[in-house]
Amino acid sequence: MGGADDGRETCLRDGTPLSALFDADERTVSLRLLNDRDVHQLELDRVFARTWLFIGHESEIPEPGDFVARHMGEDPVILTRGQDGTPHVMLNVCTHRGMTVCRSDTGNTATFKCPYHGWVFGTDGRMLGAPFERDFYRGGLDKSSLGLRKARTETHAGLVFATWDHNGPSLADHLGDLAWYLELMLARTDAGLEIVGSPQRFIVDSNWKLAGEQWSGDSYHTMTTHKSIEDLGFFKFTSLLQGIHVSSNGNGLIGIGEIQAAVNDTDTTVATDDATANLSANLELLRKMPPGGMTAELVDQLPNHLTPQQIQTLVTTPLMIAGIFPNMLVWTDRGFDSDGNIAAIQRIHVAQPKGPGSFEFCSWVLTERGAPEELKTSIRRASTFAGGISGWIEQDDADMWQAIQHNARGHQARHGHLRYNTLSQPSRPPGWQGPGTTYSPYMRDENQWNWWLRYHHTLTQPVTPPVQGDK
Incomplete structure (x- = not known):
């Protein structure tokens, strides 16, 4: 495949320009995009390697040392909670010989040990050591350059996202x-x-x-x-x-x-578009028909986390x-x-x-x-x-x-x-x-x-x- 990287239009292996698979005027997309290995490789390189991807929820790793194994595209990764409480996402591939370091779906650990040659990594991805390190590596190991590849990690609303693009847009921008x-x-x-x-x-x-x-x-x-x-x-x-x-x-x-009509109380209505003025009435409506997954008691916590505008949106x-x-x-x-x-x-x-x-x-x-x-x-x-x-x-x-x-x-x-x-x-x-x-x-x-x-x-x-x- 050629193009984009060298300034030319991206083409597939048979010479088909990628642009030929999209028609913005007719608003159509070619079915070829669903079953083409060249397209799939481009997606791994340009979509899944550069876009923010959901990895897990913070509640899955509540304690230091907790981890879950996931994927970013077709790259295996580990989501961990570091000893300092920070979430980390790192490539689940040993920097020695390319073996999968962690083969458990979930658990708690202080270190990750590669099952092939025994290289050991911390929950933050740093390389910690290798068997017979002093005898086999007489020149010493530059551990600072041999840690597991780290993804850029950010969270929002309890969701953990990661990207391999360390210089790209923020999660908020995404x-x-x-x-x-x-x-x-x-x-x-x-x-x-x-x-x-x-x-x-x-x-x-x-x-x-x-x-x-x-x-x-x-x-x-x-x-x-x-x-x-x-x-x-x-x-x-x-x-x-x-x-x-x-x-x-x-x-x-x-x-x-629209839940207001479902609440049989004509004394509790939202009369204006002013969400701040409506806050008390909106909370009363939500107590009578709580948002999915909540109870009337939990509704009282909404103002601690949401703006009046967000609360009114939950009503409507x-x-x-x-x-x-x-x-x-x-x-x-x-x-x-x-x-x-x-x-x-x-x-x-x-x-x-x-x-x-x-x-x-x-x-x-x-x-x-x-x-x-x-x-x-x-x-x-x-x-x-x-x-x-x-x-x-x-x-x-x-x-x-x-x-x-x-x-x-x-x-x-x-x-x-x-x-x-x-x-x-x-x-x-x-x-x-x-x-x-x-x-x-x-x-x-x-x-x-x-x-x-x-x-x-x-x-x-x-x-x-x-x-x-x-x-």
């Missing part, structure tokens, strides 16, 4: 206006959220981008793909078309719902689905557990690429630390029933993604396109409190197309040399 919404989804109470159990992981025979772009805000598919759920009376998906879309930097959010739009570029979903919703009881859904999804034709679907359940145990159990069951490995949502979506992927391998079909032609102009609802480019009341293809524009921009930028990072 999240853009979606950071404001993540706070009201994930950072609402004094004790905060915690992950329940280990993530569910399963392989989907599809390209990761089909999940990534859908998670940015595809409401259109729900009425058809998930119609069986509506037929059973679990949910009315037409409501997804009449909420609000928020787009920022390729990240997208779907906002659904309590159900939110946020897609973070390139491959992450944060899902707070109301659903049903396996017994048909109404319950909250609180999940994080990640589509981890495994070559151009498959990805690992990783999914976490979250609950408020301060919630009663029966509520935590209800959330876990409802979240798994909807979004787990056999969940009614994920079975439907995986069926669609895998069929599209199968078709993209065909000689004729791979010349086809994904189309994003339902157009709308930015429209801000009266009284809307949040930032970002908004589309309402009818949500169309704008969020997904903005995701693809971010993807195209990232994929066509020159590759910078790998940065070793701090040791």
